[in-house]
Amino acid sequence: MTHPMIAMRAVGKSFGAHQVLRGVDLEVQRSEVVCLIGPSGSGKSTLLRCVNFLESYDEGEVRIEGELIGWDLDKEGERRLMAPRRLREMRREIGMVFQHFNLWPHMTALQNVVEPLVRVRGLKKDEATGRAAAMLARVGLAEKAHAHPQRLSGGQQQRVAIARALAMQPRLMLFDEPTSALDPELVGEVLEVIRALAADGMTMLIVTHEMGFAAHVANRIAFIDGGRIVDEGAPRRVFHESAEPRVRQFLQTYHDRNAF
Amino acid sequence: MRFSVLFHSFGYLTQAAGVTLALSLAGIALGFVLGTLVCVARLSGRRWLERLGGAYVSVFRGVPLLVLLLFLYYFLATLGLDVPALVAAIGGLRLSSGAYQAEILRGALNAVPRGQGEAATALGYAAFDRWRLILLPQALRISIPPMINEFILLIKASSLVSVVGIAELTRVSMNIAAMTYRPLEAYVAGGLFYLAINLSLAGLGGLAERRAGIGAR
Amino acid sequence: MNGDVLLRYAPALLGGFGVTIACWAAGSALGLAIGFAVALGAGAPSRALKGLLRVYVEILRGTPFLMQLFILYAGGPSIGLKLSATAAGVVGLGLYSSAYFSEIFRAGFAAVPRGLIEAAMSVGMAPGDILARVRLPIALVAAAPPIVNTLIVMSKETVVLSIITVPELMYQMQTMAAETFTAFDAIFAMAVFYWCLVEVVSRLGRRVEDRATAFLASRP
Ligand SMILES: Nc1ncnc2c1ncn2[C@@H]1O[C@H](COP(=O)(O)OP(=O)(O)OP(=O)(O)O)[C@@H](O)[C@H]1O
Ligand SMILES: [Mg+2]
Numbered sequence: 001m002t003h004p005m006i007a008m009r010a011v012g013k014s015f016g017a018h019q020v021l022r023g024v025d026l027e028v029q030r031s032e033v034v035c036l037i038g039p040s041g042s043g044k045s046t047l048l049r050c051v052n053f054l055e056s057y058d059e060g061e062v063r064i065e066g067e068l069i070g071w072d073l074d075k076e077g078e079r080r081l082m083a084p085r086r087l088r089e090m091r092r093e094i095g096m097v098f099q100h101f102n103l104w105p106h107m108t109a110l111q112n113v114v115e116p117l118v119r120v121r122g123l124k125k126d127e128a129t130g131r132a133a134a135m136l137a138r139v140g141l142a143e144k145a146h147a148h149p150q151r152l153s154g155g156q157q158q159r160v161a162i163a164r165a166l167a168m169q170p171r172l173m174l175f176d177e178p179t180s181a182l183d184p185e186l187v188g189e190v191l192e193v194i195r196a197l198a199a200d201g202m203t204m205l206i207v208t209h210e211m212g213f214a215a216h217v218a219n220r221i222a223f224i225d226g227g228r229i230v231d232e233g234a235p236r237r238v239f240h241e242s243a244e245p246r247v248r249q250f251l252q253t254y255h256d257r258n259a260f
Numbered sequence: 261m262r263f264s265v266l267f268h269s270f271g272y273l274t275q276a277a278g279v280t281l282a283l284s285l286a287g288i289a290l291g292f293v294l295g296t297l298v299c300v301a302r303l304s305g306r307r308w309l310e311r312l313g314g315a316y317v318s319v320f321r322g323v324p325l326l327v328l329l330l331f332l333y334y335f336l337a338t339l340g341l342d343v344p345a346l347v348a349a350i351g352g353l354r355l356s357s358g359a360y361q362a363e364i365l366r367g368a369l370n371a372v373p374r375g376q377g378e379a380a381t382a383l384g385y386a387a388f389d390r391w392r393l394i395l396l397p398q399a400l401r402i403s404i405p406p407m408i409n410e411f412i413l414l415i416k417a418s419s420l421v422s423v424v425g426i427a428e429l430t431r432v433s434m435n436i437a438a439m440t441y442r443p444l445e446a447y448v449a450g451g452l453f454y455l456a457i458n459l460s461l462a463g464l465g466g467l468a469e470r471r472a473g474i475g476a477r
Numbered sequence: 478m479n480g481d482v483l484l485r486y487a488p489a490l491l492g493g494f495g496v497t498i499a500c501w502a503a504g505s506a507l508g509l510a511i512g513f514a515v516a517l518g519a520g521a522p523s524r525a526l527k528g529l530l531r532v533y534v535e536i537l538r539g540t541p542f543l544m545q546l547f548i549l550y551a552g553g554p555s556i557g558l559k560l561s562a563t564a565a566g567v568v569g570l571g572l573y574s575s576a577y578f579s580e581i582f583r584a585g586f587a588a589v590p591r592g593l594i595e596a597a598m599s600v601g602m603a604p605g606d607i608l609a610r611v612r613l614p615i616a617l618v619a620a621a622p623p624i625v626n627t628l629i630v631m632s633k634e635t636v637v638l639s640i641i642t643v644p645e646l647m648y649q650m651q652t653m654a655a656e657t658f659t660a661f662d663a664i665f666a667m668a669v670f671y672w673c674l675v676e677v678v679s680r681l682g683r684r685v686e687d688r689a690t691a692f693l694a695s696r697p
Pocket of ligand 1: 015020038039040041042043044045046047
């Protein structure tokens, strides 16, 4: 029996008294691209961060290829934090790309990609360098390999960040608003890279405000509001035929804002 | 440790703490006047005044206080002055603190947003009023925390005037150590006095800061 | 200044200079090491440890360096801690500066953007690697200017060691002054010497800072 790449069941999460996720069910199959949309503060980032346990969830289960992440269950069903080493092993298989790139400023683009290969994958320095260079070439940045992040444009930084995650050869990629911090003219180059990944069959869960991109690249759209997934389905259906008034209102506001 | 030996010295230490406080207060107050002058010189826009102010800060932050104190002490002595110790002590603290306070004030003035002065000019304030009513009050408020910090540093630095023989907290602790043959207890007791003074000051500083609404930003 | 006198005392003064620099270097190195450990400890989850380290820092920052030296050097023997003046001076300087260094490191670690650590966690880096490869280098960049400042402050504090008879430069100068009645000249020379030292170290420090932070230079 094959498991879905991500399976979230009844996931709940609170910050203090503020419940941010409520009973979230979401599955992402192998080679599927799911885009997560919704208003600001609705819990998109939190949901995404629960997938690699950067944020711990209080209720429910998040399974990666069938394996529970973050918690160990004992026989009585009590949960205990999973061994840190095991968590790290699971995280290696999950690439993550952040809104603000989060490149390490004291390393060049190449070193940013090499670092985890050496430290985490245990590759030899030159093998890692070879793979990193190839990965930078793949995102179109071969000639920027020796530049520090501060000398790169936002779009270039984000592509380096993608290369860093990809070089680990993850089975799954998470994107948290990868283009929201970019100048409009730089958005395209990053989306192009993600589109190419989708074509290669990479499994991806993407939080985005780029509706056109989502409609084009996603197999499925999940709309989240108030910590709940309120609609989910094929892009065409969610974007044009959603019965959910909150989805329509959100899309209406989006269209109004983007109309000339 | 046996602190009972020190019971009789408690009054002595309290008195000495008073001397330490008085010396430091004199140092910081006189240093404030000096620091203000130096700061004004550094911001005067006159080349030679700026140089002079810069040189002052560089010299008196560069020369260790102990060296400065001894310098003054012997210098005044060669002039044949009668009260070299006290004058040298307060003078040293003042000269040194003046350099630090000049920098604090300069930093605070630079921290007042440019727009504040420009707004005042736009509203038709005269230059003098602009300074008196708009810029200085804000700069002084900004400088409260570093000034309190400077006061704490000065209280600690004042322990060095013990070398010219003034009966402040450190000197008195030395005397007690010599008299009772209990150096550990004597110096720990002296240290506790310093600690009490400085922690109270730090607490007061926090209070003043919150009052002035500096932490609120 | 009297050239003959200086020449006669040159060996002692040179020796004193060496002792000054050695005490400064050893004390600062000790202080950096302890300060770093304290900062790491303060970041640990244990409440008790945090509180204890807070007290350590507050005591060392709240009392004069001279007092700490007396406690260590004069008070030490009554609890079986017998240190030579020089050893007490180095240890004292190390403890005293460690309080300042630990605060600097703490602020440096706090200045590391959370996202950079999360990026390292998301690729599965181990805590030790994250500390060595991400947190520390970035914290050091933030900490470099205040570290240089504190090093300068400590270079001036070495003068205080003369009071507990560490045979450093000031001590030798005073000895010379006492023997030759040239106090004024000697102390004037000390003032000039320290002023030069501080200027040189400040400039060097700024150079090192620029080097260390070169990669942060503004974008083209
Ligand atoms: N570490 C935290 N501590 C407390 N509250 C938090 C924390 N992180 C997020 N929240 C709150 O949880 C809610 C959901 O946040 P989240 O970042 O998941 O929203 P989002 O959908 O990603 O929004 P955006 O589109 O603005 O990125 C918000 O109300 C936010 O204030
Ligand atoms: Mg978000």
